[in-house]
Amino acid sequence: MTEDRGPLRIVGNLIWLPIILVATFVDGTRIEHLATAIVAAAVAGLAWTVLGLHLDSPPWVGPAATVVLAAAGAACLAAVGTWSTPLAFCVYAVIVAGVRLPAPAAVAIAAGTGTGVFLVLRTEPAGLPVLLLGLVAILLFGMGRRESRRRAEQRELTLVAGARVTEEHARAAALAERARIARDVHDLLAHSLSALAVQLQGARLMVLRDGAPPDTVAQIERAQRLAADGLAEARRAVTALRTEPVDLAAGLRSLVDDTPAATLEIDGEPGPLDATAHETILRTAQEALSNVRKHAPGAPVEVRLSHHEGATELEVRDHAGPPAATAQGGYGLVGMAERAALAGAQLDAGPMEDGWRVRLTIR
Known part of the structure; x- marks a missing residue:
């Protein structure tokens, strides 16, 4: 009590x-x-x-x-x-x-x-009877206060339990929706990309057999790599949807491990981030690293997550040399910018002297 x-x-x-x-x-x-x-x-x-x-x-x-x-x-x-x-x-x-x-x-x-x-x-x-009756009245008053407090605590516990049940129901509904989306992605996109990769492999073998020009073979091989990368990204998306959200540092480390020549640096203690901000950081890093693998395979890339002055900043920077004039379209800037806007974050992306940089700032 x-x-x-x-x-x-x-x-x-x-x-x-x-x-x-x-x-x-x-x-x-x-x-x-x-x-x-x-x-x-x-x-x-x-x-x-x-x-x-x-x-x-x-x-x-x-x-x-x-x-x-x-x-x-x-x-x-x-x-x-x-x-x-x-x-x-x-x-x-x-x-x-x-x-x-x-x-x-x-x-x-x-x-x-x-x-x-x-x-x-x-x-x-x-006056003794009055005093004794007064003691009884005082006792009953005290016991009444105790019972009132007990009932108030019980009401609070009931409200907390109800809120917890509501939260669990919402969480279960969210997990069910994530599972449904994962099934759709797997059944539609992943299967289509898998079939496309197989068809491109067959086309590559056919043009090699027929003695097609090297640039034709190179284009088919590039399309095949892009289909394979898309299939890998679709599988990552399905895995992310079917599993619980991971720790931010662990999620970034997993993405960096999948990218050759990539390094991760975390500076400072993470501030309070809601689920939207958490997801935005991971998806921005995933998109930026995916673009590096597609447009600058093997290039050194640095991923840095910092927390300072109430802001969390993600920076993904590659060192692939001066980017080509047409490279910007491959970085998925529209999708990253839309995701950042939904999280109330600021996204800066563009060419640097020796590569490309994506910087996301959440306050």
């Missing part, structure tokens, strides 16, 4: 303690057993402080302090010998028992406290 333990509540719990102690001894001449009263008040003050500060670790400290407070309050009242301020110790013990302890323990402490007060004040019965 949780309870408000803010600074204001703690101050409210403790502010009455010095007032009660001062009021108990403001007229020491009427106290029958002064030494006993001092010791009992000191013990009660210590127990009150423990309860007021919520020093309940280990768990038995709180219940023990409640019992000690009730007993010390009754002892202090007995030392005074008449109706007096130490009754407040007993009242506070009953309140704490009702609010913080299970019902059986709270009832037991309240019954013991009431019995002690009755034994001390039985020679002065005036």
